[in-house]
Amino acid sequence: MTTASSADHPTRRDFLFVATGAAAAVGGAAALWPFISQMNPDASTIAAGAPIEVDLSPIAEGQDIKVFWRGKPIYISHRTKKQIDEARAVNVASLPDPQSDEARVKSGHEQWLVVIGICTHLGCIPIAHEGSYDGFFCPCHGSQYDSSGRIRQGPAPANLPVPPYQFVSDTKIQIG
Amino acid sequence: MSGPSDYQPSNPALQWIERRLPIFGLIHSSFVAYPTPRNLNYWWTFGAILSFMLGMQILTGVILAMHYTPHADLAFKSVELIVRDVNYGWLLRNMHAVGASMFFVAVYVHMFRGLYYGSYKEPREVLWILGVIIYLLMMATGFMGYVLPWGQMSFWGATVITNLFSAIPYVGESIVTLLWGGYSVGNPTLNRFFSLHYLLPFLIAGVVVLHVWALHVAGQNNPDGVEPKTEKDTVPFTPHATIKDMFGVTCFMLLYAWFIFYMPNYLGDADNYIPANPGVTPPHIVPEWYYLPFYAILRSIPNKLAGVIAMFGAIIILCFLPWLDSARTKSSKYRPLAKQFFWIFVAVCILLGYLGAQPPEGIYVVAGRVLTFCYFAYFLIVLPLLARIEKPRPVPNSISDAVLAKTGSRSTPMVSTAIMLALAGSLFAGSIDSAKASEGGDQPPSIKWSFSGPFGKFDRGALQRGLKVYKEVCASCHGLSYVAFRNLAEPGGPGYSVAQASAFASEYKVKDGPNDAGDMFERAGRPADYFPSPFPNEQAARAANGGAAPPDLSLITKARSYKRGFPWFIVDFFTQYQEQGPDYVAAVLQGFEDKAPEGVTLPEGSYYNKYFPGHAIKMPKPLSDGQVSYDDGSPTTVAQYAKDVTTFLMWTAEPHMEARKRLGFQVFVFLIIFAILMYFTKKKVWADSH
Numbered sequence: 001m002t003t004a005s006s007a008d009h010p011t012r013r014d015f016l017f018v019a020t021g022a023a024a025a026v027g028g029a030a031a032l033w034p035f036i037s038q039m040n041p042d043a044s045t046i047a048a049g050a051p052i053e054v055d056l057s058p059i060a061e062g063q064d065i066k067v068f069w070r071g072k073p074i075y076i077s078h079r080t081k082k083q084i085d086e087a088r089a090v091n092v093a094s095l096p097d098p099q100s101d102e103a104r105v106k107s108g109h110e111q112w113l114v115v116i117g118i119c120t121h122l123g124c125i126p127i128a129h130e131g132s133y134d135g136f137f138c139p140c141h142g143s144q145y146d147s148s149g150r151i152r153q154g155p156a157p158a159n160l161p162v163p164p165y166q167f168v169s170d171t172k173i174q175i176g
Numbered sequence: 177m178s179g180p181s182d183y184q185p186s187n188p189a190l191q192w193i194e195r196r197l198p199i200f201g202l203i204h205s206s207f208v209a210y211p212t213p214r215n216l217n218y219w220w221t222f223g224a225i226l227s228f229m230l231g232m233q234i235l236t237g238v239i240l241a242m243h244y245t246p247h248a249d250l251a252f253k254s255v256e257l258i259v260r261d262v263n264y265g266w267l268l269r270n271m272h273a274v275g276a277s278m279f280f281v282a283v284y285v286h287m288f289r290g291l292y293y294g295s296y297k298e299p300r301e302v303l304w305i306l307g308v309i310i311y312l313l314m315m316a317t318g319f320m321g322y323v324l325p326w327g328q329m330s331f332w333g334a335t336v337i338t339n340l341f342s343a344i345p346y347v348g349e350s351i352v353t354l355l356w357g358g359y360s361v362g363n364p365t366l367n368r369f370f371s372l373h374y375l376l377p378f379l380i381a382g383v384v385v386l387h388v389w390a391l392h393v394a395g396q397n398n399p400d401g402v403e404p405k406t407e408k409d410t411v412p413f414t415p416h417a418t419i420k421d422m423f424g425v426t427c428f429m430l431l432y433a434w435f436i437f438y439m440p441n442y443l444g445d446a447d448n449y450i451p452a453n454p455g456v457t458p459p460h461i462v463p464e465w466y467y468l469p470f471y472a473i474l475r476s477i478p479n480k481l482a483g484v485i486a487m488f489g490a491i492i493i494l495c496f497l498p499w500l501d502s503a504r505t506k507s508s509k510y511r512p513l514a515k516q517f518f519w520i521f522v523a524v525c526i527l528l529g530y531l532g533a534q535p536p537e538g539i540y541v542v543a544g545r546v547l548t549f550c551y552f553a554y555f556l557i558v559l560p561l562l563a564r565i566e567k568p569r570p571v572p573n574s575i576s577d578a579v580l581a582k583t584g585s586r587s588t589p590m591v592s593t594a595i596m597l598a599l600a601g602s603l604f605a606g607s608i609d610s611a612k613a614s615e616g617g618d619q620p621p622s623i624k625w626s627f628s629g630p631f632g633k634f635d636r637g638a639l640q641r642g643l644k645v646y647k648e649v650c651a652s653c654h655g656l657s658y659v660a661f662r663n664l665a666e667p668g669g670p671g672y673s674v675a676q677a678s679a680f681a682s683e684y685k686v687k688d689g690p691n692d693a694g695d696m697f698e699r700a701g702r703p704a705d706y707f708p709s710p711f712p713n714e715q716a717a718r719a720a721n722g723g724a725a726p727p728d729l730s731l732i733t734k735a736r737s738y739k740r741g742f743p744w745f746i747v748d749f750f751t752q753y754q755e756q757g758p759d760y761v762a763a764v765l766q767g768f769e770d771k772a773p774e775g776v777t778l779p780e781g782s783y784y785n786k787y788f789p790g791h792a793i794k795m796p797k798p799l800s801d802g803q804v805s806y807d808d809g810s811p812t813t814v815a816q817y818a819k820d821v822t823t824f825l826m827w828t829a830e831p832h833m834e835a836r837k838r839l840g841f842q843v844f845v846f847l848i849i850f851a852i853l854m855y856f857t858k859k860k861v862w863a864d865s866h
Contacts, residue, residue: 013860017857019853023849023853024850027846034267042257042261042265043261044660044704
């Protein structure tokens with residue numbers, strides 16, 4: 001742009017240049033949006049992420065299954081009495097990510113632990129029934145989770161997250 | 177790019193970089209201080225417009241590649257998913273598909289401008305030849321891009337164009353096999369075309385750098401064709417040329433946006449909304465409009481090899497132009513004869529384009545041969561001869577003399593050029609439609625649709641009634657496989673709630689699986705499911721319907737068209753008429769007659785339809801009065817059913833049409849205001865220079 005006009009005397013020319021520049025900036029910014037927005041999940045991906053129902057009746061005590069919801073593995077564990085007691089006996093304040101077992105399961109369905117099976121360290125999938133805490137062990141960098149899916153040892157900063165779910169009947173849950 | 181620069185940035189950090197990599201000096205000398213002739217007209221802004229279009233094509237292309245699947249079984253569907261499901265996917269796809277045409281519009285203007293003003297003459301021969309190379313690369317890129325959606329025209333275009341190479345003696349067949357990667361056009365062909373289509377634009381960008389480099393060494397030509405002599409003859413590139421180019425680009429964007437938002441399929445071919453079918457060739461194979469003149473030359477020569485040579489020769493000959501035209505005067509402004517022959521040549525090219533879209537028979541063949549002769553005669557006879565016999569008018573001593581002399585008498589050829597080019601564009605474009613003559617079908621009557629025009633919206637009632645007609649009548653034979661139940665609740669659709677769409681979905685049984693035991697099972701439909709097809713596969717559909725598989729209806733209103741003819745296709749550009757498809761579908765539904773007229777015998781199992789091409793349709797009359805009950809009091813007549821179900825099928829073909837037109841209006845308001853601002857800014861910037 002020219003610098004012919006001085007700052008002390010704003011002229012009509014300055015106004016025109018500023019207005020044109022501002023319009024170009026606004027138009028350019030608005031035009032950018034579709035190019036960014038297209039990266040977000042498309043409508044079919046979002047639709048495929050709808051809630052799923054899982055039948056719990058085939059899962060025996062002490063067993064667990066892995067189902068996929070929105071491309072993420074969800075561990076559903078039918079915990080034993082021992083596992084529940086262990087999870088509840090811990091001093092919550094001593095945990096790296098303090099959270100009580102009661103807050104991580106649905107009351108009345110304490111035997112069912114539903115967690116997203118993705119290590120909170122760097123996204124690997126922990127192995128169930130391994131490690132020193134009767135819970136999960138992540139083979140990538142050695143994080144250990146207890147029978148409530150809480151982080152106990154290793155580099156992971158947080159507990160395994162609990163996905164949104166509810167019991168539609170005693171033996172059926174809806175995830176999502 | 178013209179020698180070392182003494183430019184020094186003031187910022188110390190930039191100075192530090194500049195000492196090690198003089199990039200700011202390069203930019204400054206190339207795009208800021210670079211002296212540009214002061215008498216350039218708006219035809220010179222097409223260089224900037226082309227850079228803009230190349231940028232847009234690469235940007236939108238890279239994005240489309242993030243969502244596209246280059247596989248013969250999935251490509252067509254993936255393009256539909258882009259348009260339907262990806263956020264702004266319809267916009268990006270339209271930008272890219274229309275962008276290819278706009279790129280060619282701009283390159284043709286740019287080339288004709290070079291031709292008119294003698295921009296290929298000494299010392300700009302290399303600059304010109306680089307331009308021809310860019311043009312060739314563009315043609316290759318455009319062709320391979322057109323193959324990617326894997327529709328009927330994609331497939332058969334690929335077949336025809338690759339077969340050109342079979343004309344080469346001895347090795348032709350081997351070369352074609354090599355290009356295909358198989359015994360016919362197939363998945364390997366699609367895969368390599370995708371790879372090359374991604375590569376070539378970057379090669380173009382590379383040659384563009386050379387082109388600009390050569391331009392900055394030789395300097396720009398100008399309308400008077402005299403080289404700048406003093407500083408008075410030039411103005412600095414920035415801000416003068418920059419602002420003028422940006423104004424030119426803004427105006428060009430108006431045309432671009434017109435197609436993107438209001439006529440996205442005007443330049444395309446309805447047949448390309450039919451998935452590729454290696455067993456059926458469309459009745460009229462027509463290339464994209466920008467290849468039509470060369471296609472006409474190919475068809476004019478009755479010998480295969482000679483035809484191919486002539487077609488490629490028509491482009492290669494441009495490389496020799498600097499030596500064929502040895503006249504010393506550059507600009508046709510000062511060459512009275514050359515000017516006239518230039519316009520004749522433009523007309524020849526346009527007419528060749530028109531012929532390229534016509535069926536190769538009768539008068540069209542003769543005209544094609546005459547015009548092919550004229551095309552080559554211009555380069556091989558007219559230009560060399562003119563250089564010897566023409567007496568040019570005296571050229572001005574300098575650019576500033578020309579500018580001073582010009583004030584007062586505005587040159588008029590530009591106006592006629594504009595008219596010619598507008599005509600050329602519309603002629604080319606429309607001739608595609610004219611080529612798709614429906615054989616013997618009556619012209620469908622034009623219906624007044626609620627969704628036509630720049631503010632068109634779907635009639636919700638018609639969409640809901642149309643869905644009912646589809647479900648109760650059409651669905652027994654025709655699939656709707658690109659439409660999901662969730663779409664029924666999306667904005668711009670039939671206006672159902674999410675709960676209504678879910679309830680609608682749950683009435684359907686959908687096959688799912690395998691379950692834990694490895695078995696497939698049936699379950700109630702969910703919003704994410706697609707309308708189930710009535711037949712498990714095409715063979716079953718064929719077997720159940722007398723050998724003719726009922727087509728999927730998702731895209732039917734975009735996949736059908738009829739001949740509009742001259743001059744309607746030009747009018748259509750301005751009126752935004754693009755409802756050939758719906759008009760045709762509604763007409764066919766109502767065009768059944770119980771008895772064929774005298775003298776017409778129908779094949780076994782066919783029915784007479786006034787509007788169906790060839791009149792013998794395998795589908796029995798599907799609709800009769802009172803067949804579907806309406807609960808909103810609309811008349812239960814065939815005409816109403818046809819209109820409703822066609823409206824519904826227009827929505828299934830383009831569920832985001834309302835969003836497209838709405839955004840289009842916003843874009844136009846912005847672009848018009850911005851163009852006005854740019855115009856006055858440009859005037860102010862140039863005020864001191866005139």
